[in-house]
Amino acid sequence: MTAPQIATTLRADILAGRITPGEALQQEDLAARFGVSRIPVRDALQQLAAARLVEVVPGRGARVVRLTRDELAEVFELRRLLECNALRRATTRAKAADHEAVDHARQQSDLEAGRPGWQAGDWAFHAALYAAANHPRQIAMIAELRDTCQMHIAAYDRLSDDTPRWLADHQAISAAFCAGDADAAASRLAKHIMAARDRLLTLLAD
Amino acid sequence: MTAPQIATTLRADILAGRITPGEALQQEDLAARFGVSRIPVRDALQQLAAARLVEVVPGRGARVVRLTRDELAEVFELRRLLECNALRRATTRAKAADHEAVDHARQQSDLEAGRPGWQAGDWAFHAALYAAANHPRQIAMIAELRDTCQMHIAAYDRLSDDTPRWLADHQAISAAFCAGDADAAASRLAKHIMAARDRLLTLLAD
DNA sequence: TTTCGTATACATGTATACATAAATCAGGAC
DNA sequence: GTCCTGATTTATGTATACATGTATACGAAA
Structure with a gap:
């Protein structure tokens, strides 16, 4: 080793x-x-x-690392800021190949949904969304923030199962992205992230 | 050691x-x-x-670390995103004590302007601006991005002296901040950061 | 001349052993 | 019973020595 x-x-x-x-x-x-x-x-x-x-x-x-509620709230705020910005940028720059890649990643993540290790597929979908932004450092920062969240989710939220809602969100984001509608995509993504935040923070209330 | x-x-x-x-x-x-x-x-x-x-x-x-032009451009883009967001948030939440702290930091940085080690005072001013946002992780990320920039500035741009313009920018940002005008403050800050970017990138053309 | 292979030198990676600082606990004073 | 003090234990920090891997230079073959 x-x-x-x-x-x-x-x-x-x-x-x-x-x-x-x-x-x-x-x-x-x-x-x-x-x-x-x-x-x-x-x-x-x-x-x-x-x-x-x-x-x-x-x-x-x-x-x-163990974050407090306030610190986790800040992390989700930063995710919204960075991810929505990356998505806007990517949406306006995306070519047909990017649309295909996103759609493929979304279908793949659909298959893995609910199964153990589904997080990898979820991240692959989001990474595909942000790829066209051509901002590798921003994506690295986003990945770091996501890891911080997942660490706490895995610890406190083993049993959550909002997969239906997640899949619908992904569908909507993907559609807006492929349609080139940056505002709609960013708006959907923001709701998606805020929903994840609320779920974790309410579970942390215990 | x-x-x-x-x-x-x-x-x-x-x-x-x-x-x-x-x-x-x-x-x-x-x-x-x-x-x-x-x-x-x-x-x-x-x-x-x-x-x-x-x-x-x-x-x-x-x-x-040695960044390419594109990578440096991305870093400045991220700084604009994170710093303007922090400033907006801080401006809307600032109390009188925060206004005083910013004004004090600005005067202090004025004294150090042009002298060796002026960067510390410059950062102290910006840190004072963002302090009221109450987002320590965001400030840490900003500091990291600024360090990356300063590293390259120190290497390639030893002789730059835009101090008059910098001081005017600081003055305007500070005034908008103390007036509670988040839009104006963020707008001024964005110009401030983009000016720093242009200066470094043009010097890097050699 | 170019390219590949090999040998040498050199820098990094790791194991062992020792030094140092922090945490723990026992004992005693208040 | 609580708090402070000091010794013990434990874990981390560092030095030395060795192993491993990489870069460079040289030479041979295409």
Whole structure:
């Protein structure tokens, strides 16, 4: 097990909720788990810190990031800002090939909906939506924010099943995108994101 | 010299242009410079990678990030999006104390204008503008984008001196902010950022 | 001349061992 | 019973040494 592999594995564990927000990540434990020394573990933890999935306090070790309600609300606000902007930009620039790619990704995500690992298909659809914006750094920032959300969703919201509504949202966004209607697409997407926010925040009330 | 101190020192070197974009950062050289082993140097480099100031390629070492024109244009676009949004939000929420803080920061940055280290005062002014938005993560993202820009400005644009125009911009933004006019403030700020973009991109044409 | 393969040098990646700082807990004073 | 103090335990931080991988230079073949 090399450092990047360890980072990838831990990242998957965090996003799937197998390691929950707030949990301490001790170097020796992880070293024993992966059968390596602490050095590559330290590297992996730093890489995860770069992705804002864990926070390392010098001298006090690493913990999985755990956001408060306010912080999560801010993250969703930023997602709305960045994702709607990316979608507007992409919609006005999209060619026929982009429309096809989006439609294909949407159908693919439909098939995976509800099944374990559906998040990958969901992200593939959104990534296809934003691809035509040609703003790779913006997409990377969006992905980071989404990961932060999914981490908490996986921890607190294992049983949610709004898939019908999600599919309808995707349908509407996709249609507006292919029609070149940036305003409609952005408006639908904003509602989509705000719905996700409300679902998580109400569940967090417990 | 401890790892965080090394990271801080290198960060300052990069932002000041003493280490330029594209430059390779070899672990042994840095270890010798700071009188430590390579381990804390590795840590420091990973921390800088988290701040997007350097990029580490596994097996091939670390380099200072060097953005293309297109990538820099995207960064300025993102700054406009995030900074204008933060300013709008802050303007509508600001209390008298926030107005005072902004005005104080502006006067302070006026004094430092043109002198070495003026960037700190400039950022203090902008940070004061966005503080009332109460969105710490958004401010952190903005700071990261600004650092990316400053890194390149310091490398290619040592001699620029638009201070009169900058001061006028700050004056106008500050006035709109204190008047509670979010539209005017955001509009002025957008021009301010786009001017910075144009200056850097034209200089990069060489 | 160009291109591929190989050998050498060099930088990075990791393991082990030690140093240091933080957290924990026992003991005692108030 | 509570709080402070100090020793013990534990985990993190760093140095050294070795292993692994990559880049470069040289030479041979097409």
